[in-house]
Amino acid sequence: MNRKIRVAIVEDQELFRSGIITLLNGHNKMEVAFDSSNGLEFLQKLKKDQPDVVLMDLSMPQMDGSEAAQKALALFPDLKIIVLSMLDQKDYYARMIKYGVKGYVNKDVNLSDLYDAIEEVAQGGLYFSQDILRQLVLDKERGSDENSYELTDNELSTLEMICKGYTNKEIADQMCLSIKTIEKYRNTLIKKTNSRNTAQLVMKAIKEELVLIEG
The missing domain is CATH 3.40.50.2300 (Response regulator)
Known part of the structure; x- marks a missing residue:
């Protein structure tokens, strides 16, 4: 098929x-x-x-x-x-x-x-x-411990799941929100972190330790 x-x-x-x-x-x-x-x-x-x-x-x-x-x-x-x-x-x-x-x-x-x-x-x-x-986390050049992105709790939760490879629908289901809301969070995250696309957002999140990688 x-x-x-x-x-x-x-x-x-x-x-x-x-x-x-x-x-x-x-x-x-x-x-x-x-x-x-x-x-x-x-x-x-x-x-x-x-x-x-x-x-x-x-x-x-x-x-x-x-x-x-x-x-x-x-x-x-x-x-x-x-x-x-x-x-x-x-x-x-x-x-x-x-x-x-x-x-x-x-x-x-x-x-x-x-x-x-x-x-x-x-x-x-x-x-x-x-x-x-x-390796990206290990290579991180530490600056201020505080990030200046001012992400909300929901935005941080969305970011963590994006980094884990979840789709918008899967994130929406996990957070009990609409897909449109998750799409809005994703776009906001890209703008707030000055990323060009989702891939760059993921790598920036890992490198700047906005999310933690288990293991």
Whole structure:
């Protein structure tokens, strides 16, 4: 009834790329739209075929993932990109979020979490590996202990659930409020924190410890 999620893979390591292709093509809900070994090749193929989700490596020859993501999202702002990252690539985190990527997963992610990430992002959500979120908290440069955003209790509760990946409907059900009210809270949070989008809001919330990550 529902068509498969079409995934593009951008990865320069042939063995790793081939493995992901085999795994995704073997999944009953997913298929590989195309694969590329660098950002330049990816952009050329993207102009002819827009997949549902992109798995994007960062370190690649000719054009790296950071530049490729920026250019791809400039061409197709609704493109859903998940970054394949290593923890030592933390310098890229904030930059990629500003570009509008929808998720971050470690390259050593287990298979079920990778599938979850693809499904969540394909459905319009966000997905960030817990270890990457923890790293952002560890790397936080401490300033004043008080945040200047003046968030209400309901806004903070909404923010916490957004960071956990809840949909507007799920948040509304949890808080016994209407979906329109939750949408209003989400928009207010983006404005108050001076974020460009929900993905940047999530990362800012974690980095500035507006919410706590368990574990």
